[in-house]
Amino acid sequence: MPMSLEYDKKHLWHPLTQHQLHPENILIKKAKGALLFDEQDNQYIDGIASWYTCMYGHCNPYITNKVATQMQNLDHVVFTGFTHEPAINLAKALISILPKNQHKLFFSDNGSTSVDIAIKMAFQYHFNKGEKRKKLVAFEDGFHGDTFGAMSVSGLSIYNGPFEDFCLDVERIPVPNENNIHLLAPRFEEMMQKGDVAAFVYEPLVQGAAAMKMHLPEHLDQLLGIAKENGVITIADEVMTGFGKTGKHFASEHMQNLPDIICLSKSLTGGLVPMAITSCNERIYRAFLSNKMEKGFFHGHTYSANPTSCTAALASIELLESEEIQNRIKMICSSHEKFNEKIKNHPKIKNTRQQGIIYAIDFNVETDRYGDLRYKLFDFYMSKGIYLRPLGNTVYILAPFIISKNQLEKIYRAIEDSLNIL
Numbered sequence: 228m229p230m231s232l233e234y235d236k237k238h239l240w241h242p243l244t245q246h247q248l249h250p251e252n253i254l255i256k257k258a259k260g261a262l263l264f265d266e267q268d269n270q271y272i273d274g275i276a277s278w279y280t281c282m283y284g285h286c287n288p289y290i291t292n293k294v295a296t297q298m299q300n301l302d303h304v305v306f307t308g309f310t311h312e313p314a315i316n317l318a319k320a321l322i323s324i325l326p327k328n329q330h331k332l333f334f335s336d337n338g339s340t341s342v343d344i345a346i347k348m349a350f351q352y353h354f355n356k357g358e359k360r361k362k363l364v365a366f367e368d369g370f371h372g373d374t375f376g377a378m379s380v381s382g383l384s385i386y387n388g389p390f391e392d393f394c395l396d397v398e399r400i401p402v403p404n405e406n407n408i409h410l411l412a413p414r415f416e417e418m419m420q421k422g423d424v425a426a427f428v429y430e431p432l433v434q435g436a437a438a439m440k441m442h443l444p445e446h447l448d449q450l451l452g453i454a455k456e457n458g459v460i461t462i463a464d465e466v467m468t469g470f471g472k473t474g475k476h477f478a479s480e481h482m483q484n485l486p487d488i489i490c491l492s493k494s495l496t497g498g499l500v501p502m503a504i505t506s507c508n509e510r511i512y513r514a515f516l517s518n519k520m521e522k523g524f525f526h527g528h529t530y531s532a533n534p535t536s537c538t539a540a541l542a543s544i545e546l547l548e549s550e551e552i553q554n555r556i557k558m559i560c561s562s563h564e565k566f567n568e569k570i571k572n573h574p575k576i577k578n579t580r581q582q583g584i585i586y587a588i589d590f591n592v593e594t595d596r597y598g599d600l601r602y603k604l605f606d607f608y609m610s611k612g613i614y615l616r617p618l619g620n621t622v623y624i625l626a627p628f629i630i631s632k633n634q635l636e637k638i639y640r641a642i643e644d645s646l647n648i649l
């Protein structure tokens with residue numbers, strides 16, 4: 228084993244890892260475009276864009292050049308009392324593509340904090356208006372992050388076990404579908420009418436960590452309408468779905484009822500540096516304006532609106548809006564559709580689904596979320612030069628927009644071949 232890996236094993240604690248069962252990590256030396264390179268220079272196609280971040284390709288020169296220039300000029304400055312052009316220019320670009328009710332941007336560092344901020348905004352919104360609303364409503368199987376607020380509204384509870392006693396008060400509802408919406412809608416309405424729910428938090432259309440579970444816009448829209456009628460704040464967690472992945476810039480655009488608050492991170496900066504934004508409409512913001520200090524929002528992170536992060540985000544949005552990226556999104560969508568037609572009736576496939584460039588397959592086998600199958604499949608795909616992260620019996624593709632037709636074909640072929648090892 229090379230020295231550096233030995234040191235990793237001895238001193239590094241990796242996220243979401245049971246080190247006793249899974250002590251090994253693969254050392255990645257380099258990344259370019261849709262490819263990752265390990266120590267032996269083996270190539271892997273990054274089929275999940277490193278958790279949906281590097282959508283414009285790893286080390287995209289358009290982004291890295293702009294950031295390199297910015298770094299020479301203004302690296303960081305406190306964002307309380309000061310402001311700067313990278314933040315202002317990013318705001319202009321982002322507000323021009325966000326759903327049209329979004330009015331104010333609040334900066335933080337990662338998806339989890341963007342959700343915690345949204346929840347705190349919702350609680351304080353009601354508090355400032357003299358109402359005590361202590362409850363949150365969220366979907367079963369949702370995932371919103373690992374800090375306390377975000378973890379509380381997440382539903383993947385076997386991993387929350389040690390913390391459940393410390394979580395916020397959250398009521399969970401199933402994701403709507405054709406069969407349950409008739410019962411769910413009236414039940415949801417009853418919850419909303421009680422007057423104790425501060426906010427409804429949801430991943431619009433696609434639940435990423437639940438292995439790309441999908442629901443229909445008309446059903447979600449119905450729930451959003453009910454929340455809105457009852458003064459409950461709607462929080463769209465678009466940390467995963469944001470920036471073009473569902474076929475529109477934001478998943479929220481597929482519905483008529485726009486969210487009050489939107490959480491953004493992951494591909495916001497094209498994967499180069501961490502940053503998150505919580506955006507909100509004017510109604511939310513106005514509830515914090517007062518001559519009293521304490522009605523303001525007293526939440527702030529040291530690296531808020533870091534100028535280099537803002538620069539990376541602005542460059543990413545410019546790429547997203549370019550004709551080239553928009554064409555590639557169309558290419559990936561139709562390519563997935565064709566592959567789906569070919570494979571969906573295979574006896575070892577239980578279910579397939581697609582939303583924009585997100586494509587998922589459930590295999591016809593029984594297994595746990597972190598059961599043995601996913602490790603077997605993971606190793607199989609890696610041996611074919613493809614990085615995919617199966618969850619339970621689901622494998623999904625969420626590749627960078629810049630992936631080539633040829634690279635996509637390689638992923639499809641690896642998935643087809645993997646049917647033989649099930």
Ligand SMILES: *Cc1c(COP(=O)(O)O)cnc(C)c1O
Nearest residue numbers: 337338339370371372435466467
């Ligand atoms: C990844 C993710 C988060 C958490 O983001 P981090 O940056 O990992 O804290 C929150 N919500 C959704 C929908 C996500 O996919």
